[in-house]
Amino acid sequence: MRVLAIGDVVGQAGCEFLRAKLPRLKAEYKADLVIVNGENSAEGNGILPHSAKMIYDCGADVITTGNHGLRRREINEVMDRGEGLLRPANYHPSAHGQGWYIHDAMSWKACVINLQGSVYLDTYENPFACVDRILAQVETPVILVDLHGEATSEKEAMGYYLDGRVSAVFGTHTHVQTADEQILPNGTAYISDIGMCGPFYSVLGVDPELAIRRLSTNLPTRFENAQGPCALGGVMIDIDEKTGRAREIIRIQAR
Ligand SMILES: [Fe+2]
């Protein structure tokens, strides 16, 4: 079975670009399962019910998020439905929503786990301990982990920690795609970051002028997303659904 994973969708422009690109990518790669990170899909950041709906309408089966996932309280009710909109699993137990989800396609089942890194990000539970706790409950061999994190070291360590125990570990959050896609020695597909879907001429999606102003003056600056053409980053992962081992990982950049 083939999985498409798409990086953080940024704003309305990112949602519209996803709508323009995802159906064709899905057909081109014959994807059976589509995972999209939607943590920045609402204008003004976070995810709202209408941006989640737009991502589902583009063809996503599961939406992951990250440190901005619970920023907008309007999304809490959708998170609580348990229909495949995830927030990181290693949040406090009182957080709205769930951190992992089983997608049932009848002939196979895939488990998607959303984790947040603990380096430079506030997490409640250590992601390594958290994923062990979840894996003890999961029965399908097909398991995909979106590790939403800042540090490549933590992501690589998680890749090796889960090598042979899950089908894929892919990073999100930095919005910059890394060129280190690989199959680890025991059959887990790995990439440190799959990138984003949003404005190309930007600082992680934000208008460069505003990012420069904040970083050069240290004064409070309201961020707005950049205008102009978009790009989409992601990966296709081919998995043997019987063993859960990855056969191939291909990096995708659509402009
Ligand atoms: Fe993001």
Ligand SMILES: [Fe+2]
């Ligand atoms: Fe993030």
